[in-house]
Amino acid sequence: MYTFSSRLKIFAVILIILGIIGITFGFIDSDKSLGDVKELLASESSHGGHGEAHEAKTVAHVVKGGNDHSDNTHADDTHGALSSDNHHAEASHDDEHAEHVMHQIHNRPWSALYVAAFFFMMISLGVLAFYAIQFAAQAGWSPLLFRVMEAITYYLLPGAIIVLGVAYFAGDHIFIWMDPEMVNPQSEHYDKLVAGKQGWLNKTGFLIRGIIFIAGWCLYRFFARKFSLAQDDAEKGDIRNYKKTFRISAAFLVFFIYTESMMSWDWIMSVDPHWFSTLFGWYVFASMFVSGITVIALITMYLKSKGLLPQVNDSHIHDLAKFMFGISIFWTYLWFSQFMLIWYSNIPEEVTYFITRIEDYKLPFFGMVAMNFVFPLLLLMNSDYKRLPWFVVMAGIVILCGHYIDIFNMIMPATVGDRWFIGVPEIGSILLFAGLFILIVFTALSKAPLLPKGNPLIKESEHFHY
Amino acid sequence: MEASKVIHAIYNDDDILMSAVKQTRAAKHHIEEIYTPFPVHGLDKAMGLAPTRLAICAFMYGCVGLAVATLMMNFIMIEDWPQDIGGKPSFSYLENMPAFVPIMFELTVFFAAHLMVITFYLRSRMWPFKEAENPDKRTTDDHFLMEVPVHGDEKALHDFFLSTGAVEVNIVDKAH
Numbered sequence: 333m334y335t336f337s338s339r340l341k342i343f344a345v346i347l348i349i350l351g352i353i354g355i356t357f358g359f360i361d362s363d364k365s366l367g368d369v370k371e372l373l374a375s376e377s378s379h380g381g382h383g384e385a386h387e388a389k390t391v392a393h394v395v396k397g398g399n400d401h402s403d404n405t406h407a408d409d410t411h412g413a414l415s416s417d418n419h420h421a422e423a424s425h426d427d428e429h430a431e432h433v434m435h436q437i438h439n440r441p442w443s444a445l446y447v448a449a450f451f452f453m454m455i456s457l458g459v460l461a462f463y464a465i466q467f468a469a470q471a472g473w474s475p476l477l478f479r480v481m482e483a484i485t486y487y488l489l490p491g492a493i494i495v496l497g498v499a500y501f502a503g504d505h506i507f508i509w510m511d512p513e514m515v516n517p518q519s520e521h522y523d524k525l526v527a528g529k530q531g532w533l534n535k536t537g538f539l540i541r542g543i544i545f546i547a548g549w550c551l552y553r554f555f556a557r558k559f560s561l562a563q564d565d566a567e568k569g570d571i572r573n574y575k576k577t578f579r580i581s582a583a584f585l586v587f588f589i590y591t592e593s594m595m596s597w598d599w600i601m602s603v604d605p606h607w608f609s610t611l612f613g614w615y616v617f618a619s620m621f622v623s624g625i626t627v628i629a630l631i632t633m634y635l636k637s638k639g640l641l642p643q644v645n646d647s648h649i650h651d652l653a654k655f656m657f658g659i660s661i662f663w664t665y666l667w668f669s670q671f672m673l674i675w676y677s678n679i680p681e682e683v684t685y686f687i688t689r690i691e692d693y694k695l696p697f698f699g700m701v702a703m704n705f706v707f708p709l710l711l712l713m714n715s716d717y718k719r720l721p722w723f724v725v726m727a728g729i730v731i732l733c734g735h736y737i738d739i740f741n742m743i744m745p746a747t748v749g750d751r752w753f754i755g756v757p758e759i760g761s762i763l764l765f766a767g768l769f770i771l772i773v774f775t776a777l778s779k780a781p782l783l784p785k786g787n788p789l790i791k792e793s794e795h796f797h798y
Numbered sequence: 799m800e801a802s803k804v805i806h807a808i809y810n811d812d813d814i815l816m817s818a819v820k821q822t823r824a825a826k827h828h829i830e831e832i833y834t835p836f837p838v839h840g841l842d843k844a845m846g847l848a849p850t851r852l853a854i855c856a857f858m859y860g861c862v863g864l865a866v867a868t869l870m871m872n873f874i875m876i877e878d879w880p881q882d883i884g885g886k887p888s889f890s891y892l893e894n895m896p897a898f899v900p901i902m903f904e905l906t907v908f909f910a911a912h913l914m915v916i917t918f919y920l921r922s923r924m925w926p927f928k929e930a931e932n933p934d935k936r937t938t939d940d941h942f943l944m945e946v947p948v949h950g951d952e953k954a955l956h957d958f959f960l961s962t963g964a965v966e967v968n969i970v971d972k973a974h
Contacts, residue, residue: 672896678885713857 334640336778340770347767354760358441361756369434373426439747441757442505446498447743448761450599451623451736452769453491454616458624459484460553461588461617467556467581472792473651476643479782480631482557484624486776487769489550494765496542499599500535506747509533509605526605533602541598545591552584563786571788592617600739603746607685609670616742618663622704623735625655626728631773633721640782646719647798653718656731657708664705689741692750696737703734736762803948804830806933807959808941808966812838815942818962819844822946825958830945833937852921856914863909867902933970941965 364372463481466474504511513521515530526533556577563573593613601612609615629652635641674682689697711727712718744752784790809815815838822829829845842849872891875898880888887893919925937943944964948955952969959967 668896668899672899675896715853 333781334635334774334777336774340774344767344770344774347763347770349767351760351762351764351767354756355441355445355764358444358757358760362437362441364434364437366430366434369437370426370430373430373433433751436748436751439505440751442498442502443743443747444757444761446495446502446506447736447739447758448765449491449495449498450743451739451762452487452765453495454620454739455623455627455769456485456488456491457549457592458617458620458622459628460488460549460624461585461592461621462624462628463556464552464581464584464588467577468585470578470789472789473648473796475784475787475790475793476641476648476796477628477632477652478560478784478787479777479780480628480635480641482553482560482780483773483776484627484631485553485557487772488553489546490768490772491765492542492546492549495599496539496546499542500539503535506743507533507538507602507605508746509602510535510538523605529605532597533605538598541594545595548584548587548591552580552587555580556584560784560787561780564781564784566786571786573786574788589617592620600742603743604685607682609674609682609685611666611670615663615666615670618659618666619735619738622656622659622663623732625652625659626731628652629656629724630728631777633725635777635782637721643783643794645796647796648793649721649724650715650718650798651796653712653724653727656724656727657712657718660704660708660712660731664701667701667704685745688745688749693741693745693752696741700734700737700741703730704738707731707734802972803952804970804972805946805948805955805959806966806968806970807944807946807962807964808934808936808968809944809963810941810965811963812942814963815944816840816844818944818959818964821962822944822959827946827955827958830947832945833933833943835938835940835942838942852914852918855917856910859913859917860906860910862913863906864902866909867898867905871898871901 459481463478463485465471466478466481499506508514509526509529511521513519514523515527516522517527559573559577559580563571563577566573596613596616600616601608629649632641632644632652633649636644671686674686707730708727711723711730717723740752740754740758787793807818809818812834815832815834819829819832819841823844823846832841832845834841868891875894876888876891882888886897891898932938933945934941934943944959946955946959948969956967956969
């Protein structure tokens with residue numbers, strides 16, 4: 333039995349409190365009126381920075397003026413006229429631009445909250461899929477880790493409800509199609525493309541689908557956990573509960589692969605309602621799968637270091653590290669397939685997605701490839717390194733940070749554009765959900781013995797050796 | 799060249815072979831070679847063989863493949879004749895890199911796989927028309943053979959191997 337140490341509990345509570353402070357600060361800080369934003373933009377353009385584009389334009393005008401100078405005719409007048417015209421044109425443009433920037437600033441705390449909420453929910457969902465696969469494949473090595481996986485999936489229900497709640501309350505701060513003006517033909521904000529998709533992209537449908545996804549996943553989780561605990565108390569040789577889990581796991585995997593795909597369209601891809609990609613669901617899946625496996629490895633190593641999982645040996649860690657390595661490469665394969673196909677054909681309606689990311693998010697966009705691919709590739713290739721806990725922990729932390737940035741890159745460009753920063757609201761949201769995650773997962777861990785002793789494959793798992 | 803003698807201890811079960819190997823090592827007899835019809839798990843560890851370095855070779859060959867692909871395409875597509883083909887940017891390697899990645903990947907795998915296999919063949923001395931070095935034909939079917947050079951008391955060695963569970967122990971003259 334694991335007892336939730338009070339130190340860890342206090343640590344989690346501190347994370348939550350710091351997170352709430354950070355998020356509150358984020359909301360207060362982003363509460364700017366149009367006038368504030370104009371001032372901000374004016375001060376930014378005098379300092380360079382965001383105003384660079386405008387400055388470049390001005391420079392071009394000055395050059396034109398310079399040509400006039402060489403003619404020596406009404407040099408000053410021409411120059412003055414040009415620049416005053418320029419000011420008029422930019423005044424109306426500036427208004428629109430300031431409003432746009434104001435929306436981006438307002439969206440930021442919402443998006444920060446959403447990215448972190450989704451990231452931790454996704455870990456839990458990835459672990460649930462991994463758990464079901466272990467059962468459906470009758471894996472002999474992993475039963476020792478089932479209780480760790482079950483505990484991590486405990487976070488799924490609260491986590492997914494939070495994600496759906498944030499999505500619903502954030503509304504058009506994250507999902508612009510939730511703005512009713514966009515589908516109203518009389519409105520000046522009417523968007524024909526979004527209106528054409530309203531059969532799928534509407535708030536009621538979004539909510540109903542979300543509830544179906546969450547209900548399906550959590551129903552599986554509930555029964556799998558129930559049968560797993562019942563199997564512990566079953567008589568020797570009675571594996572009816574194990575067989576039940578085997579069956580529902582197979583059924584769940586079918587349900588999961590459909591709903592995961594649709595979830596990724598709803599909860600992530602629809603932040604860019606003009607854009608679509610066919611392998612997006614798989615791409616999100618790879619991200620959640622590798623983060624989930626990494627968290628299993630991290631928590632297993634933590635418990636083992638406390639002496640609570642004595643039967644877990646190097647080979648189990650080695651297997652988890654192999655999965656981390658393999659699925660990291662699988663993620664890269666999908667990331668690259670999506671990127672390269674769109675880059676290669678360069679169709680305007682698709683390619684804008686990557687243009688905004690490469691122009692405004694160069695470091696996070698390419699940095700995550702280094703963190704999610706190059707780093708695990710080089711660290712986890714050697715089979716001796718995969719047995720060293722500190723090495724796996726190091727790789728695991730980089731992988732988790734990389735996949736947070738992956739989700740960040742999916743959401744942020746659509747909501748805050750080039751106004752992004754990983755600052756107080758983002759880190760506050762991560763701390764909040766990390767604290768919540770630790771609190772829920774370790775409470776769940778302390779509720780059942782860590783050794784699922786009734787599992788028919790447990791002996792094999794205890795003697796697992798690679 | 800002197801003709802030395804070796805003992806061929808023949809077993810018909812891999813478990814007995816494994817325990818015989820452990821006993822032989824404990825008795826400090828040098829094992830010259832073991833012939834088995836199939837891979838016996840843990841035999842290399844029981845014999846105390848050094849781990850293979852083939853994987854390290856493969857990694858280096860892969861790096862060579864990646865370098866070959868990069869240098870080749872950089873020369874052909876960027877330096878030698880940078881044509882505009884369908885609007886793809888051929889100003890620098892990095893700008894057009896996504897188009898080169900499939901080839902970079904394949905050549906890495908190609909070099910790693912093929913050169914590693916060739917290394918394996920060379921290192922284990924296998925090639926077409928190579929004369930088979932099989933001391934007993936039954937070892938390709940269902941028997942296991944341990945070869946130990948004879949030093950000193952032949953009779954004692956013979957009895958030792960019989961006691962380890964060998965079904966047959968032969969003392970053979972082996973010309974060097």
